[in-house]
Amino acid sequence: MAQTAMSRLFVQSTSSVRQSILRPAQVRSYGSKVIPTFTSTPSTELNEALERFRNDLFIPLGLPKRQQKSVFKPKYATQLEHEPITVTINKDEKFTLTPKLRHELPSKKEALAVLDMMVATGDFSNLFAFVSAMRMSNYTINSNRWQYIIRKVSAAGKLNQIVEISLAFFSTNSTTPQCGQTSSGKKPLYARNLAQQVALLLDAPEHSAKGINNDPKYQPFVIGTLLELNAALGLAMSDKLDPSKTDQSVKAESRNIRDYAQKLDASWSRGNFKNDGSTPYETETRLQENLAIYNGMRLSLQWPKASLATESFQARCDELKPILIEQLNSTKNKQLTEDKVAQQLKAEA
Known part of the structure; x- marks a missing residue:
């Protein structure tokens, strides 16, 4: 089976x-990947968590491979610090690349905590965009938590x-x-x-x-x-x-x-x-x-x-x-x- x-x-x-x-207001296409754009929620903590994931994980991993190398390869770090590269994500937004280490990226555990915040606040307006970007980042949700989310979303x-x-x-x-x-x-x-x-x-x-x-x-x-x-x-x-x-x-x-x-x-x-x-x-x-x-x-x-x-x-x-x-x-x-x-x-x- x-x-x-x-x-x-x-x-x-x-x-x-x-x-x-896909809802165009919440998902931006960059090549074959999708980069989410989150809407503001009443929770400051949730807004900050979503913004962190977007800037530190979803955008870097959504970039073309050549630009990902500039971000994640240690040998390019010094050059990138002195000569920042700005890329166009879509016609309305530009993003400046900064050096990052993969082991310091927001973790799957932290991503699940963001989902828990959505459940706690009852604000699911960004749920679609967030889990889509999680999938793009190869962050998976096990079946028990997935069923839990479905129950909470249904109850709402x-x-x-x-x-x-x-x-x-x-x-x-x-x-x-x-x-x-x-x-x-x-x-x-x-x-x-x-x-x-x-x-x-x-x-x-x-x-x-x-x-x-x-x-x-x-x-x-x-x-x-x-x-x-x-x-x-x-x-x-x-x-x-x-x-x-x-x-x-x-x-x-x-x-x-x-x-x-x-x-x-x-x-x-x-x-x-x-x-x-x-x-x-x-x-x-x-x-x-x-x-x-x-x-x-x-x-x-x-x-x-x-x-x-x-x-x-x-x-x-x-x-x-x-x-x-x-x-x-x-x-x-x-x-x-x-x-x-x-x-x-x-x-x-």
Whole structure:
């Protein structure tokens, strides 16, 4: 089972979808990276923390590699101190580069403390921009804290924030470990229900993009992840049942698997599965998406009652497999290479 099953739902499969979701007032593009611009909050402490992260972490790590070298390479420190370099982040803002040491950058622990401040103040206006920049900086949030944030944001009546965050950010620990192989369906059930809640939120007019090709809920990745979760849950349920008996919940899962399988097959032409990302970030995103789709098809093939809807899936899996292996060989992201499905693919290569 792919280790990021639940949270991979929240990554979009095309750059056009991503751009339609990002709020221009809060995220600035610099090349392939995003640099956040935070809005003022009633909390002075939170404002200062956000500004520190922006200036000391997010902007330096969002710069092109050549300029990052000027900031982080000790041999350029003296030169940079005497001959400051000013770069244009966007048409309205310039930033002066200063020497920095990577081990002195704001830590992940401090970033999590900023999230806690947002929860404590109830001000989530910068949450989307902050977690997007965290992801760009390779600062991950584990599933327990991610669920905690979702609960707090939901309690504050900010469900739209959850959708926006989810579409830009994925946590690295699965809420469905060993999905499809567990002795209990509780964890797959929880993850599936949470994913479907987000899918329902995507149906809201404010989150529906114009045109089927730009709407996330019609993308193979979103459908494939929902298929993955339902197929895993169905398998976990069926492992516990007496085959001589019928179970209404299993029948319901069979219908869900069949429905999502049909939708995935119908959406296939809208997907981009190739290893053609222009940056490592894009390549890793494509890999995450492909893992979700591949595992969704692989698991659903083990569900015979959905066989008519999955008859094309073996060929689809065979098509994706060499692409996934190539993408896995080109990434150094351990969170991806240690994924169980990824390991199985590499072992079969």
